[in-house]
Amino acid sequence: MTEVAIIGAGPAGLFAAKELADKSDFSIKIIEKGKPISERNCPVAETGECIKCEPCDVMHGVGGAGGMSDGTLNLRHDIGGDLTKFVEKEEAEEIVKDIDSVFQKHGAPKKLYGKNTSETDKLARKAAAADVKFIPIKQRHMGSENLPKIISSFRKELESKGVEFQLNTTVSEICKNGIIVNGKKIESDYVLAAPGRAGATWLARQAEKLELKTSHGAIDVGVRVEVPSIVMDPVIEVSRDPKFHIRSKTFDDFVRTFCTNHEGFVVEERYEEYVGVNGHSLRSEKSENANFAFLSRVSLTKPVTNTTAYGESIGYLATTIGGGKPVVQRLGDLQRGQRSTSGRIERSHVNPTLRSVTPGDISMALPGRIVTNLQEGLDQLDQVIPGVASSSTLLYAPEVKLYATKIKVDQKMETDIKNLFVAGDGAGLSRDIVNASGTGILSARGIIEKERD
Structure with missing residues (x-):
């Protein structure tokens, strides 16, 4: 069976796993250095209520920084990244719709902001008069205290589809045909590195070691x-x-x-x-x-x-x-x-x-x-x-x-190293929940397409 190892359980990793689970029979494992909510003494796990722990270590587990923050979904393909660098606009817009529907399925509120076009136009005109550009966006606000429940529901769905979560586990190194965990090489047909912002520096070091082509962004x-x-x-x-x-x-x-x-x-x-x-x-x-x-x-x-x-x-x-x-x-x-x-x-x-x-x-x-x-x-x-x-x-x-060192990828999200794919904020390919999720989906599609070829 084809094996895929996903590094990171943030939006990119979660949506990549969903795409792979829905459209292939691969063996999928998500490796995440953070702990599950139930092991982090978070009251959300028991009561469903957030008491605003500061700092809140819920931010560092399944869901990633984006999946455990304010939880605003910017429902555009060109905010927080641009999916049209990899696919046509129509496909990019469809991906955004799919991402939004998944979050709603797992408990995101139905209320949508930014739908009133007449008021949007009025604000845009007022801004233009001050030499300021207003960017209209449809948005969905999930709320910091709701995100643990939403992400937990998402995780359970993935597990029901056979996705394995290996939490509280640190990947020390990416190598050809696999990864190093606890000093031991774990071979995998495909590796998808999606460590998020928290893992950006680590991924940059791996890219340098592997001699991948990179660039620094603004x-x-x-x-x-x-x-x-x-x-x-x-x-x-x-x-x-x-x-x-x-x-x-x-x-x-x-x-x-x-x-x-x-x-x-x-x-x-x-x-x-x-x-x-x-x-x-x-x-x-x-x-x-x-x-x-x-x-x-x-x-x-x-x-x-x-x-x-x-x-x-x-x-x-x-x-x-x-x-x-x-x-x-x-x-x-x-x-x-x-x-x-x-x-x-x-x-x-x-x-x-x-x-x-x-x-x-x-x-x-x-x-x-x-x-x-x-x-x-x-x-x-x-x-x-x-x-x-x-x-x-x-x-x-x-x-x-700080936006991560950008790793060069092709249209399938594959790097210069054969069967090594990257996605999300940690690879410098996105800067928000929706675009990180989108690059995860695209990387999964790239893996599926390559395996079929």
Whole structure:
């Protein structure tokens, strides 16, 4: 029997396994270094309720970072990646529909955001008048506390179809015709590496060892913006996670909004070398604020092209300035060239949802060019969403989005190494749940097609 080893149980790995199980009789094994929910002392496993553990180690198991986060599905093939780089637009759109239907089958809410075209057009016109581009997207919000149940249901379906999950197991090395686990080589006809963002650095090292062709992509560096939820209400009614694209006035750099959490919470994220911020929103628990990432795109050219190292150095500097915690600053303080203090934060009209922070000066933590881009971008965005650039607006730093080293693949998602396929965020082929899932499906189809040939 043909054997397929899938590294990683994130969206890419799960949807690849489903495609293989549905359309072949292969032996399929998913190897995941994280533990199952039931072994991670997560109350969701017993009660179905999330108590917002911080940090929540549910994020590091089956479902991956994307499958255990806010859970917003951007139902477009060209947001968070672009599936049309591998298939025609019609097929890409059909893949997105299939992904959405799978999540709904396993418990995703039926409510769909972004359907009102007249309101969407109105917001797009308002944005255009401010020289801002609004990207309309149909979206489905699953909610952080619902995701464990959705992913657990998905896993049970795969197991019923014969997919084997080997959890709490680390793959140390990829080799030709197999993988190394616990010092032992496990041979497999096909290997699909989909380790997600958490495994991106590891996969990059494997690619270097195997002499695969790779390239460094751009990264996004910026802040998490927090405002009263009432400021975002009019926009949220049109788009739950609005995407605005801006060109900064001084440097003509690309700035964008990302991951809006209406009535949500700013949360801390810890990486190996630095601490950063992100946002969560729950369907059952609400705050009085809204938060979103506001990011400046950074690309590097020869002779220095390692954007990942550059982004990590920014994160490390910001962590140093924050004394091991994220830095928070009022926008008004930044504009006046003064650091925020605890007293100034307390006098703000925005009550911070992340309390483990260091009031300070983000201009000491982020490069000057990026700070200029963010200030100018917020001024433009304020013309579309009045109030986002108020003096009391809170800025948390750093928010660094490192996109994995991109591994070269063919149209079947196969690398230069025979029978080694890659998919998802860890391979630099996607940046969100839907596109990661889509590349997983395409890699599975590539394996099936190759085996038939």
